[in-house]
Amino acid sequence: MSDLLLDALQPLLNVLMSEFLLDVLLVSGWVLTGHVALFHLVTLLLVLAGARRVWRNRHWRGVEGHDETFASPLTPAVSILVPAHDEEAGILDTLSAALGQKYPALEVVLVDDGSTDRTFALVAERYALREVTPRPTADLPVDGEILSVHRATTGDPLLVIRKTSVGRRSDALNAALNHARHPLVCMVDADSLLETEALLQVSRPFVEDPDQVVASGGVIRAANGARTDRGTILEPRLSRRWVVRVQVLEYLRSFLLGRTGWADAQALLIISGAFGLFRRDVVLEVGGMDPLSLAEDAELVVTIQEHLRRNRRPHRVVFVPQTVCWTEVPESWTVLGRQRTRWSHGLAQLLWKHRRMIGNPRYGPIGLLAMPFFLLFELLGPVFELVGVAGVLASMAVGQVPPAVAGALLVLAIALGVLLSATAIAVEELTYHRYGRGRDLLALMGTAVVEHLWFRWAHSWYRLCGLGAALAGRSPVWTAMPRVGFSAEPAPAERLVPVGP
C-alpha cells in the first residue's frame, strides 16, 4: 500500500524537490550577490575614510614636531620587546634596528624562546652578554622556564632572557613584560626592521595625550626584496615573487587604508604583533597576553578596550600611518597557508571569547561596527564566498542562471576588488611613495589584477580551514615561519615565480 502511494507521489516529490533545490540555488546566488555588494560597500566607505585621513595627514607633514618629541623630557621611556624562536637569519639586523632607534630613552628586551639554532650565540657574541640576576618588575604567569637573564656589556641597553619554549609567542612576551622596566612597551617581531624614527612617530600620541592613549600601531610593509644593510632599509623594492607581491598589496590595503579608516571610526580592533606600542600598566592590568590565543595581538587590543569601556575609563587606540616597520612575509604558499589558517583560527577564538561585545552598543563603535564586520566578512566571508560560488556554478549547470549573468557578476566583483587595490596604490604614491622605482609601481598595478585569479580564492580556502579548525575545537598550534633573513642585495637566484598556489 505504502509502495503504491510512494509511486503515485513520486512525480510530485520530484517536482517539489527540484523546486526546493532551485530555490536554494536562487537564494545562494542572491546571498552571494548581497554579501559581495555589502562587503564592497563597507570596505569602500572604510577606504574612503582612510584615504581622507591619510590625505589630511599629508598636509601636516614636516610640522608634526618629531624633533620636539625627541628633545622633550616628557617623552616616556620605551621597552622594546622582541620574542625570538630560531631567528638566526635576521636577529642581528632586527636588534641593530631596534637599538638604533632615534629615541631618548629605551631598552630592548629580547626573549630567546627555546631557539634550537644560533640565535642566542650570535647575540651573545655581538653584544658580549653577561649573565645577571633576574629583576622582574611584574609577575605575569609564564609557562616556560626562565633559564637565565643576560645584559649586554657593550653599552647597549639590551636585556636577553633565555627560556624554554612552550610553542607560544604570548608566553615569551609575558616573560618580556615581566622584565621590562619602562612605562611603554613596544612589541616587535624578531624578523622585523623598524625605521629609525618609527618609535618616535608611534610614541608621539602617548607624549601628546598621555592620559588617554593606551595603544598605537604603525604600518607594516614587506621587507622581502628590499636592499638592507645592518638593519636599515636602504631601498624598498618589490620582490619578484608573486606570493610576496600580493601580500605587499594586501598590506597596503589593510594598513594604509583599512586600519586608518577603523582608527578614525574609533573602532581599531587590531594592532599588528609585528609592531605595536602599549602602555605597560594597562597591559599588566588586563593580565598580559592571553596564553592560549592564536591572534594574541588583536586579542590584547580587544581585551584592553573591553576592560576600559566596561570600567568607563576614557581611552584611545591610535594608528599612525606614516610609521613603518618592515617585516619578512611568507615566501611560499605552504607557509602562507599555515599563517592565514592560524590567523583565521585566532580570529574565531577572539570573536567567540568576546562574543558579548558583538553588536553591543555598550562597547561603542568596536561592538557595533568592527566586531560585526570581522564576524561577517573576515571570519564568515570565505563561507559566503565559497558556498555562494558553488551555488552559482550549480545554478549555471541546471540552467537557472545564464552564464552571461554569472560572468557579469564575476567581472563586477573583480573590478570592485581591483578598484580597492588601485585606490591603495594611488594613496601610497600620492602620499608616502616608498617605492621609488617605476617598475615596482607597475608590478603592483599588475598584481592588483592578477591576485583575483588565484590569491583571493586560495586565501578564502585557508581562512575556511582556520574556521574549520576553530569549530572542530582543535588545540591552538603556533607554527614557526622559516626565515630567509635580510640581505644587502636581492638573492641572485631569485626568479619570477610562476603564477599559482
Add this chain to the structure above:
Amino acid sequence: MTALPGPVLITSTAVTGLVVLLLLSVGGAHLARRRRERRDLARRAELTPLVYTLLDGEQTAASLADAPAVLDEVVLHLLPQLRGNDRQVLRDLLLARGVVDRAAEQLSARAPWRRGRAAMLLGATGSTRYTPDLVTLLEDRSSDVRSAATRALGKAGDVAAVPYLLASLGSARPVPSGIVGMALLDLGTAALPALRSALESGAAPARATAASLLGLHGDLPAVAALTTTLDDAGAPTEVRLAAAGALGRIGAPQAADALARATVLAVDPALRATAAEALGRIGDPDSVPALAAGMTAADLRVRTACADALASIVPEGRARLGLLGASAGPAAPVARAALDAVSADSPRALAGAR
C-alpha cells in the same frame, strides 16, 4: 537574477574605467613627482648658499624678495635651528617676502591644515605679535589646529599665554596635556609663577601638568606646595603621582618625610613605587627604614622600586639590601637583583669603564 546583466555590465564598465583612470593618474603622478623633486633639489642647491650669504651680511633681505617660493621652505627649515641675530635676519626675510602676513591671513582659513600650518609658521618666527590670534585658536573646532596653536605659543615665547595654555587643559575643547606641557617647557622659567599657582588652585589635569613641569624645572620654591599636594589624601591620584615624581626630580631632602609616608602608607601601588623612586633620587639615609618597610609590599612594582632606591643610597641603603638579600621571604630575590645591578662588575659599570 536573469534581469541583472544590463545594470551589472554598466556598473562593471564604469568601475573598470575608474580603475584604468586611477592607475593612469598614479603613473602620471609618479612621473610628475620625480620631475618636481629633481627640480626642487636643484633650486634648493641654488638658494641655500644665498641664504648663507644673507646671514653673513653680504646680501639684504630685499634682494631675495623675489626669489622662488622654495626659498621659504629653506628658510623655515633653518629657522628653528638658529638663535639671536641670525634668527632675526631670517624672520625679516620672511616678513619682506610677505610670508608672515600671508600666514596671519591663513589663521582664519577654512581648511584646518591651513590654519594649523599658519599657526606653526607664526610660532616658528618667534614673534609675540600674533599671541591673541593663537590663543583664540586654542578653542578651534579642529583638535589638530588646537595642538598646532599650542605648540606655536610655546615657540613664540610669550609668557602671557601661560594662563590660557593651562586653561586649555580643562576646556570644553581640551588640548592634550603632553602638548601643553611641551609648550610650557618651551616658555622656560618665566612660566614658573603661573605653574605654582596652577598647582594649588587649578583643575586636576592642570595641577598634574603643573606639578610635573615644576619638577622638570627643579623648582625649589615649589617644594612646600608639592609636599602638601602629596600629603593630601583627597587629591586625585594623578596629581599626587605627579607631585611625588616632581619632588624626586627636585631632590629636596625636606620632602623625604612625606615621600616616606607615601611609600609605606599610600593605597595605590603606583604612588608607592613613584614615592620610593623619588626617595632613591634624593638619597637621604633617613629614608632607609621606610624603603625597607616597602620591601615587604605585596606588589612587586613597589618592592622593586624600593630595592632600586635602597641601592642608590650608599652605603646605608646597600647595607640594608645586603641584609634583606640574605633573609628569607619575597624581598630577598629583589634585593639581590638590585645589588647585582649596581655591583662593580655589572654590565652598566663595565660599559662605563670602557
